[in-house]
Amino acid sequence: MNEVLLRTVRRVGTSGAPSDVRIVDGLVTEIAPAGTLDPTDADTDVVETAGAWLGPGLVDHHVHFDQWALVRRRVDVSACDSAEATADLLAEVARTGVADRVLIGHGYRDGMWPRPARRALLDRIEPRLPIVVISGDLHAVWCNAAALEHFSGIVGRPLVAGDDGVLREQDAFDVTGALSRVPDEVLDGFVADAVEAAAARGVTRVTDLEMTFGLDRWTHRVQAGTDGLRVDSGVYPADLDAAIRRGLRTGDVVEGTRGLVRTGPFKVITDGSLGTRTAATASGDGVLVWSFDDLVAMVRRAVDAGLVPTVHAIGDRANTLALDVFEAVGARGTIEHAQLLADTDLERFARLGVAASVQPEHAMDDRDIADRYWAGMTERAFPFASLDRAGARLLLGSDAPVAPLDPWVSMAAAVGRDRDGREPWHPAECLGVLTAWRGSTEGGRVGVAVGDVADLVLLEADPLAATGSGPLRRARVLATAIAGRFTYRDV
The missing domain is CATH 2.30.40.10 (Urease, subunit C, domain 1)
Structure with missing residues (x-):
């Protein structure tokens, strides 16, 4: 005993x-x-x-854990307020000689920069050294010419960027995926450190939505002694066939992990992001990755196999599409992000049994970008309280490394919608602390x-x-x- x-x-x-x-x-x-x-x-x-006060363990409902573990070792450029300042910081790092084969920065947010990114700024740092700067939302990478050539060879096709040197969406995902291919023993060590840090903030479970199949990696990690978290590891479309062949079903515990690792949801991305200006909005901006028919067929196939769908949707057009897919398939699941919603879609979350998995700190990171690019629509942006009033179930997370893997940061942003001494942004959408707490705890428990x-x-x-x-x-x-x-x- x-x-x-x-x-x-x-x-x-x-x-x-x-x-x-x-x-x-x-x-x-x-x-x-x-x-x-x-x-x-x-x-x-x-x-x-x-x-001391005792509560149920805390859950981050949306992380990219390998990326989070890696970002903690990369050059943080998030405080840079221009392309030039970002390039200057990277040049300073390059002069130290610490970069091995690739110099990697993370966290640029160019939506408010006075001038756009330019490839030439990175080219002149060190022409032979591949330099990649990953955007804060992961949907874009800014590259020099050496990086474009280097990663074209790795991904097996030409990566073509304009004078800005920026790759977006799938091209960006392919580059970040290639950057993640470090030796297992190195990455597992980084992950172990990140697990300890999450546990120190009260986290007991994460839903890991890393874009490369992670169930086997997490099984190995737990068996090797990294056992400080419960992990629900998601499946993306590229691995759907393999998951079905293996008989994986959402919620199934993986043998040999002492109950710590489970098959997670089936994740599909419908649009881009606000920061990269690729979110699909009703005004016609942004991109849609899949057609309605393709989404329905794919989600239905996953549901029939026992996988719960979770759908990335940022813009209001993408969220309407995602809800239409849930309604057509007759499935329950989650919509990830739900950053901009049509008023008529609020009640559909509760009616369809679709939870809103939101990342409140994104509202603090992107409030100025939203005011510029979603001008006239921000009353409908990050509508946490409106979703709650409509009866939707709210799940809180970080989308780490887009925001820190820290549930207290998420709860604070949901409750206050403020940071850095600024006034609350659209305070009518502040959540009550009880709702934020329930959205962050194991099983939504209070005590x-x-x-x-x-x-x-x-x-x-x-x-x-x-x-x-x-x-x-x-x-x-x-x-x-x-x-x-x-x-x-x-x-």
């Missing part, structure tokens, strides 16, 4: 009266007034919490009860008492546990 006894905790969602909580073999088995439970044997792990799997987070303060975004962004996690096993502990 494996027993943990948490003494003098206060449970989120209750009056805050102190309790003792007993965990046996991964389950919460007993809750009683503080000071009334004793360990049953000498090996019991007794944790004196001094009144901890007897019979729960002991996926838990121990906090310094009650998250439901937070007023505004500040306390949420500053939240201190004291411990995180999966099935009663501590994955992070500072108490």
